[in-house]
Amino acid sequence: MMRSGRLGVGVIGAGRVGPVVAAALGAAGHALTGITAGSDPDRTEAILPGVPVLDAAEVARRSELVVLAVPGSEIPALVEGLAAVGAWQPGQLVLHTHAAFGTDVLRPAAEKGAIPLAVHPAITFTGTSIDLRQLNGGYAAVTAPAPVLPIAQALAVELGCEPVVITEGDRAAYGEAIATATEFSREIVRQSTALLAGVGVESPGMFLSALVRSSVDHALSAAFDAPWSDPGPTSPGDSIQG
Incomplete structure (x- = not known):
């Protein structure tokens, strides 16, 4: 299963990783639908000028691809909470960027029909445009169910990375x-x-x-x-x- 064309991309998490991932996907031709508020709004605005700041549920509702760029300890409750308010949509792509998790942590979204993906760019993020240069030529670990693995690989390539497949069992x-x-x-x-x-x-x-x-x-x-x-x-x- 592969998708083509432009996706509406929303990001939940405005720390060092989320805005950079959004900027990279925007540069690859996708439309940025929104990002959640972060502790440094000036830095987020500098790398994502004009992108709407929305709450997490609204980001999920507006986006065809939702990127979860939050600390690993926050992912389970976030995914479950968005499922509880009906934010996940059938056919929607849901991608997290944490190294230690595969797609099982996204199960509440998948149970609502969303497509779970895990893509971890293997760089140390600074939260600035420097990271965009680091992504180019780097690597990203990708984990996804077999039918949609090509989607995760394609998104890694659009970030500028070479995808390396890591199985669910090897993700830890x-x-x-x-x-x-x-x-x-x-x-x-x-x-x-x-x-x-x-x-x-x-x-x-x-x-x-x-x-x-x-x-x-x-x-x-x-x-x-x-x-x-x-x-x-x-x-x-x-x-x-x-």
């Missing part, structure tokens, strides 16, 4: 991989910059920039060439002395 492991990569990286940088600041290094983030980037590039190259082999030195100083 995928989410753990994404969380490990992002949170571990952030924590290591926080710890390292704090230590450097403690010994009097000015601008520790700048000091570490080339080292961290080159170390990550090396690790990614090793994983790409031989993903299950020994990635190299394990002693803390080995990689910076050779």
